[in-house]
Structures are given as structure tokens and as C-alpha cells.
Amino acid sequence: MRMGVANSNGDKAKNFKKSFAKLIVFCKRYVWAIVIALILAVAGSILSLIGPNKIGDLSNIIAEGMFAPNGIDMNAITKIGLTLVTIYCLSAIFNYVQSFIMTVVTQRVSKKLRTNICHKINKLPLKYLDSHSHGDILSRVTNDVDTISQTLNNSVSSLVSSLTMLFGCTIMMFVTNWIMALSAIVAALIGFSIMGVIMSKSQKYFKAQQDTLGELNGQIEENYTGHNVVRAFNGEKQEKLAFKNINKKLYSNTWKSQFFSGIM
Numbered sequence: 001m002r003m004g005v006a007n008s009n010g011d012k013a014k015n016f017k018k019s020f021a022k023l024i025v026f027c028k029r030y031v032w033a034i035v036i037a038l039i040l041a042v043a044g045s046i047l048s049l050i051g052p053n054k055i056g057d058l059s060n061i062i063a064e065g066m067f068a069p070n071g072i073d074m075n076a077i078t079k080i081g082l083t084l085v086t087i088y089c090l091s092a093i094f095n096y097v098q099s100f101i102m103t104v105v106t107q108r109v110s111k112k113l114r115t116n117i118c119h120k121i122n123k124l125p126l127k128y129l130d131s132h133s134h135g136d137i138l139s140r141v142t143n144d145v146d147t148i149s150q151t152l153n154n155s156v157s158s159l160v161s162s163l164t165m166l167f168g169c170t171i172m173m174f175v176t177n178w179i180m181a182l183s184a185i186v187a188a189l190i191g192f193s194i195m196g197v198i199m200s201k202s203q204k205y206f207k208a209q210q211d212t213l214g215e216l217n218g219q220i221e222e223n224y225t226g227h228n229v230v231r232a233f234n235g236e237k238q239e240k241l242a243f244k245n246i247n248k249k250l251y252s253n254t255w256k257s258q259f260f261s262g263i264m
Contacts, residue, residue, distance in 0.1 A: 030108070033101050033104075037101040042164045043091075044161065045164035047094070048165070051087050058084075103153055109149070110146070113145050133214075133218025135221040139213055143214070198260050223243070
């Protein structure tokens with residue numbers, strides 16, 4: 001029949017810092033590529049900040065030229081227009097290159113992770129395989145590695161770009177109008193406070209989603225491989241009910257985690 005998913009709950013929460021440190025060491029051969037990608041992400045964000053300022057200069061020249069005796073200064077407009085084209089082209093190139101680098105790095109890290117996990121599984125004692133469902137082990141090789149890959153590919157560069165945009169926009173707002181800047185910062189702090197509360201509530205659902213997904217994979221895989229045993233002992237109804245309960249729990253955890261994520 002179906003084996004329990006023992007020792008799979010809580011591993012991530014207890015060893016998060018240790019696991020994160022191991023992941024950093026695991027990626028150290030790609031550290032220079034990651035640093036270059038992050039520098040390009042910062043450069044792209046800075047260029048994106050300069051663009052609106054130049055557009056403001058362009059608007060001022062047009063507004064002033066409408067009431068000036070000599071009309072609109074087309075030479076200045078052309079110069080600013082070429083500068084804007086250059087800025088946005090460079091920003092697009094930087095963002096493309098950093099995205100390409102991070103994609104290559106994350107896929108190579110994922111490939112190495114899967115290879116190492118495969119070698120590790122072949123060396124595990126039988127008591128580990130007896131105490132963990134096959135589906136849970138498969139989930140670690142597939143779903144968990146994919147989650148790490150998506151995090152490295154999307155979150156790292158996005159975090160750096162967002163922080164650069166945050167500090168850059170804050171500086172430019174104070175240069176433009178400090179009263180409006182303070183109003184925006186107060187509103188942002190209120191938003192961050194609410195988001196912190198939401199994150200504290202949502203983390204348990206994201207973790208429960210991964211745990212339940214591994215449990216569901218284990219239940220499905222073992223029912224298919226042990227189909228003859230299930231039928232011999234008339235366990236179809238019991239296993240269908242178990243699948244329905246796990247599936248319902250997965251639906252609930254996924255819905256809650258995605259709902260809180262959507263709120264943020």
C-alpha cells in the first residue's frame with residue numbers, strides 16, 4: 001500500500017540558512033557570470049531612470065518653444081531624441097544580456113543539481129528509501145530543483161533591478177519635489193508593512209504546497225506501481241479517498257499561496 005511521507009515536513013524551515021549557504025557554495029564556479037549579470041541589471045535600471053528625466057527636458061523645450069518668438073528648438077529636440085534612443089537601446093541590450101547569462105547559469109546549476117542528486121540517491125541506504133515515498137523523492141528531483149531554478153533565474157536579478165529602481169526613483173523624487181517624495185515614501189512604507197504581514201502569513205502555504213505536492217506524487221506513483229496489490233486487497237476505494245483528500249489539501253494550499261502572492 002501507500003507509504004507515509006516521513007521526515008519530509010519541516011526540513012526546509014529548519015535548515016533554510018544552511019541550505020542557502022550550500023546553494024551559494026554550489027554556485028561559486030559561476031560567481032563571476034552572476035556578478036556580471038547583476039552589474040548589467042543595475043546599469044539597465046539606471047538607464048531606465050535617466051530616460052524619464054530626458055523626456056521631461058523634451059517636454060519643457062516643447063512647452064517653452066510654443067510661446068517663444070523663434071518657435072521650438074528642433075536641434076535640441078533632435079539631440080534629446082537621439083539620446084533617448086541610445087539610452088533605451090542600451091538598457092534593452094543590458095537587460096537581454098543579463099537575462100541570457102542568468103538563464104544559462106541557472107540551467108547549468110539545475111543540471112548539476114539533478115546529476116548530484118542522482119548520484120546521491122544511488123548511495124542512500126535502504127532505510128531512507130523505505131521511510132520516504134518514491135513520489136516525494138521524485139518531487140525533490142523535479143519540482144524542488146525547478147523551484148530553485150526559477151528563483152535563481154527570476155528573483156535574483158529582479159531583486160537587484162528593483163532595489164536600484166527604488167533608490168534611484170527616491171533620489172530623483174527628492175530632486176524634483178521633496179514634499180511629494182515624502183508623501184510617496186510614507187505610502188510605500190505603509191504598503192511594505194502590509195506586505196510584510198501578508199508574507200508572514202503566506203510562507204506556510206507555499207511550504208505546505210511543496211510538501212503536499214510531494215505527498216500527492218508519492219501516492220500516485222505507488223498506486224500505479226502497486227496496482228495489483230491494491231486490487232488484490234480491495235483497496236481501490238481507500239486509495240481513491242486518500243487521493244481525493246490529498247488533492248483537496250493541495251488545491252487549498254495552492255489557492256491560498258497564489259492568492260496571497262497576487263495580493264502582494
